[in-house]
Amino acid sequence: xxxxxxxxxxxxxxxxxxxxxxxxxxxxxxxxxxxxxxxxxxxxxxxxxxxxxxxxxxxxxxxxxxxxxxxxxxxxxxxxxxxxxxxxxxxxxxxxxxxxxxxxxxxxxxxxxxxxxxxxxxxxxxxxxxxxxxxxxxxxxxxxxxxxxxxxxxxxxxxxxxxxxxx
Amino acid sequence: xxxxxxxxxxxxxxxxxxxxxxxxxxxxxxxxxxxxxxxxxxxxxxxxxxxxxxxxxxxxxxxxxxxxxxxxxxxxxxxxxxxxxxxxxxxxxxxxxxxxxxxxxxxxxxxxxxxxxxxxxxxxxxxxxxxxxxxxxxxxxxxxxxxxxxxxxxxxxxxxxxxxxxxxxxxxxxxxxxxxxxxxxxxxxxxxxxxxxxxxxxxxxxxxxxxxxxxxxxxxxxxxxxxxxxxxxxxxxxxxxxxxxxxxxxxxxxxxxxxxxxxxxxxxxxxxxxxxxxxxxxxxxxxxxxxxxxxxxxxxxxxxxxxxxxxxxxxxxxxxxxxxxxxxxxxxxxxxxxxxxxxxxxxxxxxxxxxxxxxxxxxxxxxxxxxxxxxxxxxxxxxxxxxxxxxxxxxxx
Numbered sequence: 001x002x003x004x005x006x007x008x009x010x011x012x013x014x015x016x017x018x019x020x021x022x023x024x025x026x027x028x029x030x031x032x033x034x035x036x037x038x039x040x041x042x043x044x045x046x047x048x049x050x051x052x053x054x055x056x057x058x059x060x061x062x063x064x065x066x067x068x069x070x071x072x073x074x075x076x077x078x079x080x081x082x083x084x085x086x087x088x089x090x091x092x093x094x095x096x097x098x099x100x101x102x103x104x105x106x107x108x109x110x111x112x113x114x115x116x117x118x119x120x121x122x123x124x125x126x127x128x129x130x131x132x133x134x135x136x137x138x139x140x141x142x143x144x145x146x147x148x149x150x151x152x153x154x155x156x157x158x159x160x161x162x163x164x165x166x167x
Numbered sequence: 168x169x170x171x172x173x174x175x176x177x178x179x180x181x182x183x184x185x186x187x188x189x190x191x192x193x194x195x196x197x198x199x200x201x202x203x204x205x206x207x208x209x210x211x212x213x214x215x216x217x218x219x220x221x222x223x224x225x226x227x228x229x230x231x232x233x234x235x236x237x238x239x240x241x242x243x244x245x246x247x248x249x250x251x252x253x254x255x256x257x258x259x260x261x262x263x264x265x266x267x268x269x270x271x272x273x274x275x276x277x278x279x280x281x282x283x284x285x286x287x288x289x290x291x292x293x294x295x296x297x298x299x300x301x302x303x304x305x306x307x308x309x310x311x312x313x314x315x316x317x318x319x320x321x322x323x324x325x326x327x328x329x330x331x332x333x334x335x336x337x338x339x340x341x342x343x344x345x346x347x348x349x350x351x352x353x354x355x356x357x358x359x360x361x362x363x364x365x366x367x368x369x370x371x372x373x374x375x376x377x378x379x380x381x382x383x384x385x386x387x388x389x390x391x392x393x394x395x396x397x398x399x400x401x402x403x404x405x406x407x408x409x410x411x412x413x414x415x416x417x418x419x420x421x422x423x424x425x426x427x428x429x430x431x432x433x434x435x436x437x438x439x440x441x442x443x444x445x446x447x448x449x450x451x452x453x454x455x456x457x458x459x460x461x462x463x464x465x466x467x468x469x470x471x472x473x474x475x476x477x478x479x480x481x482x483x484x485x486x487x488x489x490x491x492x493x494x495x496x497x498x499x500x501x502x503x504x505x506x507x508x509x510x511x512x513x514x515x516x517x518x519x520x521x522x523x524x525x526x527x528x529x530x531x532x533x534x535x536x537x538x539x540x541x542x543x544x545x546x547x548x549x550x551x552x553x554x555x556x557x558x559x560x561x562x563x564x
Binding site for chain 1: 399
């Protein structure tokens with residue numbers, strides 16, 4: 001069974017010197033992390049408290065008028081204690097860049113490519129940041145709130161078969 | 168580095184394009200493999216051919232309108248997807264479902280898991296040439312589909328879950344017939360196991376093929392049967408119990424070598440455990456309501472809509488503006504047939520989602536499938552892929 005949230009919060013705050021927040025109603029633990037500290041924090045997480053990367057995604061708060069506009073969201077999990085945490089990294093519209101966690105978890109190889117594909121947030125240090133669900137010639141980033149759902153894309157020509165070998 | 172056909176100097180090296188439309192690929196996926204002789208040296212897995220903008224469509228729809236989209240994610244086990252989505256919404260809106268609803272959801276989830284595994288092992292067997300075994304699996308699966316159809320009104324596109332309940336109650340005579348079908352399923356599975364699991368040809372084609380180590384599987388974020396086949400006993404039903412899974416007894420089957428045979432074996436054993444869960448619950452379904460009444464989310468009863476103006480207005484507002492889900496965000500996971508199937512929802516207190524994200528187990532499996540393919544021969548691509556059970560709808564969303 002997972003550790004009780006207040007206990008876990010205390011342990012984490014003592015270890016990492018960073019604020020962790022408990023959502024009492026939903027019984028979830030989360031934290032806002034500065035993007036400069038992200039990689040070092042994740043590296044420490046992966047060795048002790050959270051060794052499994054569940055999910056990477058982003059949220060666009062354009063219509064909520066939240067500053068900064070984007071948040072990159074990581075869901076972490078521990079395979080022995082079953083603790084979970086949500087790490088939220090605010091990202092500005094002007095510099096949409098975060099450090100890639102690919103060197104720690106290879107799960108990020110596809111998941112970060114997807115976030116780049118749909119939100120246009122760059123992951124520095126990712127070895128092969130191509131579009132994944134859409135095609136290379138796609139214009140714009142469809143999950144941004146300023147991409148209108150009925151926007152049309154230009155037609156593209158035929159392509160040669162080519163591919164990158166996986167990393 | 169890019170593959171370049173012109174510049175390849177070694178005459179043994181070849182670049183072969185498999186897919187996107189290949190009869191033995193489960194869904195549309197393209198794999199570009201670089202081979203030396205018959206051995207795969209390197210490969211590039213391209214997904215996204217079935218991308219239809221699930222998240223964008225959800226953001227343009229109300230919370231209720233997303234339920235039919237959710238069916239189309241994992242079309243082999245649509246009920247699990249349905250229940251996963253409404254479970255996340257119920258968590259966000261603090262709704263506690265009734266006991267009868269929890270029983271029905273658990274039983275239907277397990278039925279759905281069985282149909283998914285039957286599709287996977289049946290199709291996997293057929294791709295290796297075992298036509299009879301395929302027919303046994305598909306026969307059993309179709310009995311389950313027809314039986315699910317009697318409750319939901321559809322075989323695959325069920326749209327059966329509602330926030331706080333279910334679309335309709337179980338029909339009369341459903342339980343006795345389910346017992347017959349389960350009995351029939353056990354007989355068919357005995358025949359399947361007799362044909363396949365000790366079969367020399369099947370073992371030769373699957374044992375030691377497509378191996379992934381435990382460390383790699385965890386590092387690539389694998390969950391579900393593929394992770395369990397490497398010997399890690401991680402099951403969302405055990406570590407994060409939802410519905411009635413903490414009240415029933417079942418085992419989590421694990422494999423040993425992480426190869427194609429183990430993945431087939433784990434799926435077969437999981438079906439037995441599912442049957443065990445169903446048999447524990449089937450005679451204990453309590454009487455009572457299936458829906459919770461929540462004025463801002465549930466539609467008013469149809470009789471009242473026809474009689475009173477207040478009920479008409481409420482009905483109109485819920486349909487037109489969407490149910491009011493409190494502002495907040497949550498992640499809620501269930502054990503899907505292919506791994507942890509989690510929804511990350513963000514609400515700003517209106518009837519439409521800000522974000523409706525699915526953690527796609529198949530997509531993450533595709534991120535690490537090249538480690539299984541490297542070093543195997545071209546002929547092994549199909550059994551390896553069959554045992555992973557990639558579902559295009561959920562992988563590409």
